[in-house]
Amino acid sequence: MGIEIRGVNKNFGDFVALQDIDLSIPSGQLTALLGPSGGGKSTLLRIIAGLESADSGTIEIEGLDATGLPAQKRNVGFVFQHYAAFKHMTVEKNVAFGLEIRKKPKDEVKRRVAELLRLVHLEQFSHRLPAQLSGGQRQRMALARALAIEPSVLLLDEPFGALDAKVRKELREWLRRLHDEVHVTTVFVTHDQEEALEVADSLVVINEGRIEQIGTPDDLYDRPASEFVLSFLGPVTRLGDSLIRPHDIDFTRYEHAATTSGRITRWTRVGFEIRLEVTPDDTLHPDPVQVIVTRTEATALQLHEGAQVWLRPRAGAEAVVS
């Protein structure tokens, strides 16, 4: 159940957008398709919605073969990055659109719309036009509009991509809470790893038209299947022969086995964080290593620019040997 994608391929001319995609998205969960722009994740979402057709492969939505079904018959809710608000309709009319298309009785439409506007906190804006709303409000309206048709799945294409950082953060917390209330199978596309890690139950990392890894946020962060996944989910630095996260590096003041020695050559303070660059003495690996420590750690270790230090991976840290 949920969404079953089998053997999906899609090309745009000579550009391969998706290659042999097999994916099961479980019912009732919030799944993020994560990857760099142009990697094919939006195309996959649009193929699920029927807005784009796959060159080959099948799509099943909640047990129903949707492969040949036109978008208007798939009963999916779709939320667009740039809201796709119907500009000539009020908020109320926007939300009611899908219900009116389905010829629902007037009082039922009215009741549903009121309910949804309450859900997205837009009750007092019901008679406004989209142009009179802020970006965040427009996107909440678009969400209510998509939810109105009681979709079997809810698809969101970079839903917060056009919003500024603060609103984006608010909205994704709100989306998480909303999903906990509504429990509709939800897939959202994002290129922001922080957003995906924070909101999703499971992540699908897509790059260059292929699935790199599928798993929970913890799986992906702690046990990345490839260098790409490791580097996409957060900052990475090279320590000796392996890649490691800069905050997973320990300092010692004295030489031990399996440590890298070097000198602190750059010191940048950002709030509670201190970002350091350590230039190794080892001439085989002369590239500076990035290390992040908190201010208190730095004080305790008496670190300063120019100090001689020894580095080693922190206990329990994941590193990928390359």
Added chain:
Amino acid sequence: MRQPRTAGTYLRRLIVVGYLFLLVIWPVALVVHKTFEGGLDNLQTALSDPVVTDALQLTVVVALWAVAINTVFGVGISLLLVRYEFRGRGVLSALIDLPLSVSPVVVGLALLLAYGGNNGTFGPALEDAGLQIAFATPGIVMATAFVSLPLVIREIVPVLHEIGTEQEQAATSLGAGPWQTFWRITLPSIKWALVYGVVLSLARALGEFGAVKIVSGNVAQQTQTATLVVEQKYQDFEQGSAYATSFLLALIAVAALVVVTILRPKDDLDGD
């Protein structure tokens, strides 16, 4: 933000206003003035002349037909050009503008060569089938539709590009079929551009002269349109009637234009 006003600002303003005053405003005002020189006499004479009233009636009928055809055709072809991919789209989109640059006289000649009753390519066959095009109303409608063909399209196409396809896709994902999407989403979005295009077409259709002169045969009370009456009355030294008919034609065209300019929202498409 506006630039500070300098002497240059006033000089430019003066040149522009002066130019437009001499080229357009004053001459138009003079025609209006001449129409009403003898009070409403000119208008009354013109409107009680069956040659004038028949011509006005024919012009209105022809213009309505031509505009109706151009509206349906224009909306259809604009959607095809903007929303679909097919071979020859670029060529078609360039050819669509052709009628704007073709001399009305050439339009008349072309239609005669195709549909003329005696020596046109299709004319004789069509007349045998009982359909007379040249020197009859269908020919006048075609000539009028020809010259005003691109006007609706030119207004709609940029707006269709501008609104993009997201709203239409959203409607589709909400369950709307192609017709529902067109009536509920696309048409309301291009409404003002369409109205403006229709008004421009109407103005052009009411005023067509050269093409109609050749195709219609210019027979008073039968195939003579209002613009042809203006020419005839002026040359027959019935200048009062000529001015009055001109005034009526100009009134309809300019009034439609003014109404739309006033009604049309300044910021039709607001960005996000």
Added chain:
Amino acid sequence: MTVDAPSLAPGAARRRRARSSGGTSLTRSSGLGLGVALTWFSLLVLIPLSLVVIQSIDGGWETFRQTLTNPQTAAALRLTVTQALIVTAINVVMGTLIAWVLVRDDFPGKRVLEVVIDIPFALPTIVAGLVLLSLYGPDSPLGVNVANTERSVFLALLFVTLPFVVRTVQPVLMELDRDVEEAAASLGAGRFTTLRRIILPSLAPAITAGAALSFARGISEYGSLVLLSGNLPLKTEVASVRILTYIENGNDAAAASVATILLLVALAAIVLLQVISSWVARRG
């Protein structure tokens, strides 16, 4: 060395979007619609215009040559093209200036001027001739009588082509980023330099497009000249009038020859327009 999240490639995203929003392929019903539209367009425009060209070739090269070397026809073509060129040149200057004032200046009555710009377009051409005759004809209150002279052709063309450059330049001027001008000014460019180096290059495609339209309209004008120019052979007769005379004399081949010349010039103007707009599209 830090490997940050792989840099977002907006180029790739844009490429993908450009591909997917370029339009869908035809469905059965839209294909049918295209068929109907093309049939109508062919019957109304393409076939009749082709017949004009065929007719002109049909008479053989000799008819074509004879027609064009006929002194009266040659004079008419020369007059038409010369006057259309002069008028277009004036429109380039005045049209841009008018667009500038309409966009950048603000004064009471500006909206009236907006409507005034459209009047030459809305007015029936025969009425346009009558209108000009009232101020520049025999009864001119200014004492300027251009009727039946070459000047009348010039004046009529100037009137009917007024909106073209204004209406193509205006929207571009509105879109023009003020920031760029301010940046130029902040870099020490004087107002004239800013105009020449920053503003005019951005307006150039729109001006050219307007000029092409205005020229095409100019060479094809007929209605406004009927009452004003007197259609004096070798003096004020333009190409369209020549065609009409040939038609009235039943000389379709000669009419078609002159018409073909006009069509070719119009086509050239359209191709120019197309080249310009694709050039603009490429520059973004």
